Amino acid sequence: MMITQALESQTNTLEDISEDIIFPPSDLYSDEPPVETELHLEQIMLLIKSLKWLWKERTDFYAVGNLTIYYSPHQKKLKDVRGPDFFVVLGTERKTRKSWVVWEENGKYPHVIVEILSPTTA
Template sequence: MTISASSLDALATIEYPEEDDLPMPEGDAQREYLSYATQVLRVFFQERQDVYVSGNLFIYYEQGNTSANVAPDTFVVFGADNHNRGSYKVWEEGGKLPEFVLEITSENTATRDKRDKPALYQKLGIKEYFQYDPTGKYLKLSSLQGKRLENGNYIEIEASTLPDGTLSLFSETLNLELRLYPDKGLRFYDRVSNELLRSYEELEQARLIAERIAKQERKRVDRLTAYLQSLGINPDEVC
């Protein structure tokens, strides 16, 4: 099918909104985990210039149709340049769609997250779709659930339970576990480093703690050095 020059010009003038009038997640829990998931995945993939991580950003998947959009709470696109965008237009990204999507389910989004979005994501070919309900009110069976695309259809990702009661689902696209801790809620876990992924705030807290420990250690060494010198002992000669 050949598109005329006038049609191309018309497509080029279409404006794709970067915001809508829908409310943000209505609870602190939803906001907290939306921010956490996007942050830790950005940190995890920060050295990869071909991985784009974002959240609560419009994805337009049909050129010329501004209503053909969805705004996942957190999503990851492999093969897309890692830079900030006002919105994500699939036709400007070589046709690349997210391979991983996470929705933080709330009262306002429960129906869409359980019924409408799985159907859309399956149709678009998004490989993995996870849902997390931090309140435990809106998802049946488990507050953390995942689906993986196989032969064009979503199948449930089987969960495992760790000895401490933590629920774990593995994301093949991210090569990470999504863990549901009884006391900490949702966390991403890296099997390679055997560590939980940390947010910017958690990384900053860890840095400050390390600095405080190092400072305390320097003071201890200085006190010991001064004590040895008071005894006429050269600290450099002490084994």
């Protein structure tokens, strides 16, 4: 009983955490290198165009390729972290973004992530 009460008193909401932490700006540019080959680019475009065609009536998803996902403010310092070739987020606004910044998207993570293998990523 006392452990449960102690845990409940330590649980912070996103609003509480946001007040205590200074986050970096949310307009971070994607830091992805160019795609490896023309075939690699065509595969990414096929995924994006197919999904946008299938869901052409929907406005509540974001599908993109070769864009950085910032999972935490500390990641900005880690240069070995790269974004996926393709990802989809449901329940969000379809608008242009420079990168996907999780803490600026109400803590929303991608629902599907695809990495296309190549000699440099295999």
